[in-house]
Each structure stands twice: as C-alpha cells, then as structure tokens.
Amino acid sequence: MTTLGPGVTFILGGARSGKSAFAEELVISSGLEAVYLATAQSLDGEMEDRIQRHRDRRGADWKTVEEPLELVASLRTQVRPGRAVLVDCLTLWITNLMLAERDIAAETQTLIDRLKDISGSVVLVSNEVGLGIVPENAMARAFRDHAGHLHQRVASCARNVFFVAAGLPLKMKG
Amino acid sequence: MTTLGPGVTFILGGARSGKSAFAEELVISSGLEAVYLATAQSLDGEMEDRIQRHRDRRGADWKTVEEPLELVASLRTQVRPGRAVLVDCLTLWITNLMLAERDIAAETQTLIDRLKDISGSVVLVSNEVGLGIVPENAMARAFRDHAGHLHQRVASCARNVFFVAAGLPLKMKG
Amino acid sequence: MTTLGPGVTFILGGARSGKSAFAEELVISSGLEAVYLATAQSLDGEMEDRIQRHRDRRGADWKTVEEPLELVASLRTQVRPGRAVLVDCLTLWITNLMLAERDIAAETQTLIDRLKDISGSVVLVSNEVGLGIVPENAMARAFRDHAGHLHQRVASCARNVFFVAAGLPLKMKG
Numbered sequence: 001m002t003t004l005g006p007g008v009t010f011i012l013g014g015a016r017s018g019k020s021a022f023a024e025e026l027v028i029s030s031g032l033e034a035v036y037l038a039t040a041q042s043l044d045g046e047m048e049d050r051i052q053r054h055r056d057r058r059g060a061d062w063k064t065v066e067e068p069l070e071l072v073a074s075l076r077t078q079v080r081p082g083r084a085v086l087v088d089c090l091t092l093w094i095t096n097l098m099l100a101e102r103d104i105a106a107e108t109q110t111l112i113d114r115l116k117d118i119s120g121s122v123v124l125v126s127n128e129v130g131l132g133i134v135p136e137n138a139m140a141r142a143f144r145d146h147a148g149h150l151h152q153r154v155a156s157c158a159r160n161v162f163f164v165a166a167g168l169p170l171k172m173k174g
Numbered sequence: 175m176t177t178l179g180p181g182v183t184f185i186l187g188g189a190r191s192g193k194s195a196f197a198e199e200l201v202i203s204s205g206l207e208a209v210y211l212a213t214a215q216s217l218d219g220e221m222e223d224r225i226q227r228h229r230d231r232r233g234a235d236w237k238t239v240e241e242p243l244e245l246v247a248s249l250r251t252q253v254r255p256g257r258a259v260l261v262d263c264l265t266l267w268i269t270n271l272m273l274a275e276r277d278i279a280a281e282t283q284t285l286i287d288r289l290k291d292i293s294g295s296v297v298l299v300s301n302e303v304g305l306g307i308v309p310e311n312a313m314a315r316a317f318r319d320h321a322g323h324l325h326q327r328v329a330s331c332a333r334n335v336f337f338v339a340a341g342l343p344l345k346m347k348g
Numbered sequence: 349m350t351t352l353g354p355g356v357t358f359i360l361g362g363a364r365s366g367k368s369a370f371a372e373e374l375v376i377s378s379g380l381e382a383v384y385l386a387t388a389q390s391l392d393g394e395m396e397d398r399i400q401r402h403r404d405r406r407g408a409d410w411k412t413v414e415e416p417l418e419l420v421a422s423l424r425t426q427v428r429p430g431r432a433v434l435v436d437c438l439t440l441w442i443t444n445l446m447l448a449e450r451d452i453a454a455e456t457q458t459l460i461d462r463l464k465d466i467s468g469s470v471v472l473v474s475n476e477v478g479l480g481i482v483p484e485n486a487m488a489r490a491f492r493d494h495a496g497h498l499h500q501r502v503a504s505c506a507r508n509v510f511f512v513a514a515g516l517p518l519k520m521k522g
Binding site for chain 3: 010012014128129130131132133134136141144145147148149151152154155156161163170172173
C-alpha cells in the first residue's frame with residue numbers, strides 16, 4: 001500500500017474504475033483526519049443515488065463538505081495539519097463551472113496556484129475522458145479540452161499521480 | 175513472454191487494442207488445450223465478419239464454444255485440468271444479459287463466486303469503455319457502470335491483470 | 349528524460365493528454381534538427397486555432413511541413429541523418445484518408461513498410477480513441493477500427509512506445 005505523504009496526490013481513472021475507492025483507502029490508511037470535499041450536486045435521481053452510495057461506502061469516519069464551485073476557497077478552509085482532504089472530483093467541478101458560465105482558465109489557474117502552495121495532504125480525483133471518439137457535441141469537446149488541460153497541470157504539481165483501471169492503481173509519478 | 179498459470183488472468187483493453195490476440199498468445203504459449211468461449215452473437219453482418227476474422231486467426235487448434243448468456247454454466251463444463259479457457263469477451267456478455275433483461279447484479283455475483291473457486295486456467299478478455307465522455311444515452315451509461323463494476327471485481331479475484339494498448343501488454347497485477 | 353535514438357518512437361495518448369508536448373520535448377532534447385510534419389488541415393476555426401497554438405508553442409526552431417495525405421512520400425523526403433521528424437498525428441491522417449476515400453489498408457501497409465526501413469529518427473503521435481463506449485455512428489466505428497489496427501502495427505515496428513496521460517509518459521516498449 002502506498003502511504004499518503006504531504007502535498008498533492010492526483011488520481012485519474014475512467015468511469016467506474018474504482019478511483020474513488022482507491023483514493024478513500026489512501027486517506028483512511030494514512031491515519032489522518034479524513035475530509036471528503038464533494039463537488040457533486042444532486043441535480044437528478046441518478047446523481048443522487050451515486051452520491052448516497054459513495055456516502056454509505058465511506059461511513060461515519062469522514063467529515064463531508066459539499067462545494068460544487070468554490071473549490072479553492074474550500075481547500076483554503078479545509079486543509080490543515082493532521083488532515084487529508086479528498087476532492088472528488090475535478091471533472092464534476094469543471095462541469096459545474098461550465099454550467100455556471102465561469103471563466104475556466106482563471107478558475108483553473110487559481111486552483112493550480114493554491115495546489116503549489118499547499119503543505120497539507122490533498123488527494124484529487126478526476127475522470128479521464130479523452131480516450132474515446134471525438135464527441136460530436138461542441139460543449140462536450142470543450143469540456144474534454146478543459147479537463148485534459150487541468151489534468152496536465154495538476155499532475156505537474158502533484159507529488160504522486162496514479163492511473164486507476166479495474167480498481168488497480170498504476171503509478172505514473174512519484 | 176508471460177506464462178499462463180492456474181487461476182484467472184484478466185485482460186482489459188480498448189477496441190482494436192490487440193487484447194484478444196494477446197490473450198490467444200498467452201493460451202497458445204501455455205501448451206494447454208485451447209478452448210475459446212465466445213460470448214458474441216452474429217446479430218448483423220458487421221459482427222459476423224468480426225467473429226469470422228477472429229476464428230480465422232485462431233486456426234484449427236482451438237475448440238470453440240459459443241455461449242452468449244450462460245457463461246457461468248459453460249465455465250463449469252469447460253474448465254478442467256490440462257486446458258486453458260479463453261472467454262472473449264465480458265463486455266459482450268453484459269450486453270447480451272442486458273438485451274435479455276437478466277438481473278446483472280445476480281449474474282455478476284455468480285460469475286465472481288465461480289471465478290474464486292476455479293482451479294484451472296481461465297483467461298477473461300474485456301473492453302475498457304469508461305475513458306470517454308459520459309454517454310448521452312442512459313442505456314450506454316448503465317452498460318458502462320455494469321462493465322466497470324464487473325472489471326473491478328474480476329481484477330480483484332484475478333491472479334494476473336493486463337491492460338493492453340496498441341498490442342502491448344502492461345501488467346497491472348501479478 | 350528519455351533520449352531519442354534512431355528508428356521509430358510511437359507516442360499514444362488521449363485528447364489533451366500532453367502527447368504532442370511530450371513528443372516535442374523528445375525531439376528538442378535530442379539536439380537533432382527538428383521537423384514537424386503536420387497532418388492537420390485547417391477546415392474550420394476550431395482546428396485553425398489548435399494548429400496555431402501548437403505552432404506558437406513550438407517556436408521558430410522547427411521546420412514545419414504540412415501534409416494531410418501523402419505522409420509516406422513526405423517521410424521519404426524529410427527523414428535524413430541529423431534530423432528528427434515528428435508526425436502529428438496519425439489519427440488525423442486516417443481521418444483525411446477516409447474523407448478522401450483512399451484505400452486505408454493499402455496506405456497503412458505502405459506506411460508500415462516505410463517505417464520498417466527507416467534509419468533516421470521519426471516520432472509518431474496518435475490519439476487512442478478505443479476506450480469509450482462503442483460509437484453509434486458507423487463511420488466513427490470504422491475510424492476507430494482503422495486507428496486501432498494502425499496503432500498495433502506501428503507499435504510493433506517501433507523501438508519505443510509511450511502512453512501519455514495527464515502529461516506523464518508511461519513506457520510501454522523499449
């Protein structure tokens with residue numbers, strides 16, 4: 001088992017790849033106080049179900065904070081010594097920013113600046129979405145571009161990067 | 175070349191990644207009697223062509239069994255000492271189960287229980303489908319969820335797991 | 349940093365994975381004369397922007413050749429001692445061949461024959477597109493098949509193969 005050090009750990013994987021479960025294991029096995037920073041919004045029943053399943057799996061040891069948009073402010077408040085903050089997930093944050101018509105480049109830059117400064121333990125989870133056919137929908141292409149650029153920048157300032165497939169982590173960096 | 179031991183080997187890869195060819199090589203190089211357990215059904219010309227191409231590539235050394243739905247029963251019959259059984263592929267099995275309106279959770283559980291008990295050599299091939307944009311189609315999203323969950327569980331009870339891209343295997347476990 | 353030797357280096361990755369930037373770094377750090385062989389065609393504003401961004405990033409040290417279709421002839425002309433030729437990318441080349449209704453199997457075979465013979469340094473970049481849901485569009489499925497088959501064959505004759513995700517290279521071969 002990889003141990004969770006200080007700084008940024010980035011976990012990238014496909015849908016239903018087990019990336020969240022792997023991230024949770026990293027946090028729990030660290031022995032640090034576990035904070036779950038959820039970017040999900042319950043906009044429909046399907047999402048509601050997923051949020052509840054994740055919550056049930058984590059159990060009562062976690063403090064849960066829901067923050068669809070103000071991720072950077074929330075990190076500022078939540079990250080502190082003795083804690084590990086798990087952000088799940090960056091792709092939903094980008095979706096929320098796009099729906100709210102925020103300036104993605106500016107928001108992303110603020111996040112990266114924050115991550116470079118962080119001394120506590122932060123685990124960021126995100127969906128790799130760029131390995132299928134080019135989407136016909138322009139909005140989906142824009143989303144894919146934003147996600148890919150963000151992933152490169154987060155990976156660049158992360159101490160450890162894992163790619164997760166079928167529940168198995170592959171270390172890409174660290 | 176990796177040698178094929180007893181127990182479960184799981185091979186995950188994209189479309190046209192060379193995962194089936196890699197699986198076939200593993201089986202052939204094992205020197206065991208080779209059984210091909212096909213979950214494909216020839217429902218249209220495109221699929222018919224693919225099945226025939228796979229069959230031509232394998233040649234006459236293989237015993238071929240076609241079983242779109244009753245995979246677990248077929249494994250019970252086909253797996254035995256001195257044999258390697260190649261299941262190609264799990265994603266088509268899930269598709270067939272969905273089309274037949276079977277209870278996917280129950281069928282999956284039965285497969286996992288069977289795999290945990292298997293002492294012979296079984297190679298399972300499946301398509302990773304979760305690394306693109308979220309599909310707009312609800313059926314496709316459900317399929318992707320089923321596939322991802324199954325992959326995690328199969329990987330968990332497999333002795334070896336490979337991710338194949340561009341014909342090259344990457345060992346994820348074992 | 350990996351150094352670029354003679355022969356074929358193949359770099360596979362998703363959209364916005366940082367595969368082009370990684371390929372450019374390989375070429376630049378080799379100290380060889382850098383040639384960029386672009387298969388992109390500016391058919392719309394979105395593509396025009398991407399081409400310009402790539403061009404700006406590379407800067408003035410590169411010689412740029414644009415060749416949407418006659419890739420093999422162009423390689424014949426451009427590859428020579430003291431040079432590294434970066435082909436970006438194979439998936440666009442396949443798209444262009446399909447739009448021009450060329451014989452993909454024949455063109456692909458000619459490329460593979462050429463790559464097997466090459467003594468200079470060639471870096472080929474391509475998009476992995478086979479890890480999402482099966483596309484509903486038959487043209488997209490055909491494209492995915494062509495790309496996957498080509499990737500397997502290029503990887504087979506490459507000295508080094510990298511899979512790039514979030515800007516991080518994973519060595520698959522070499």
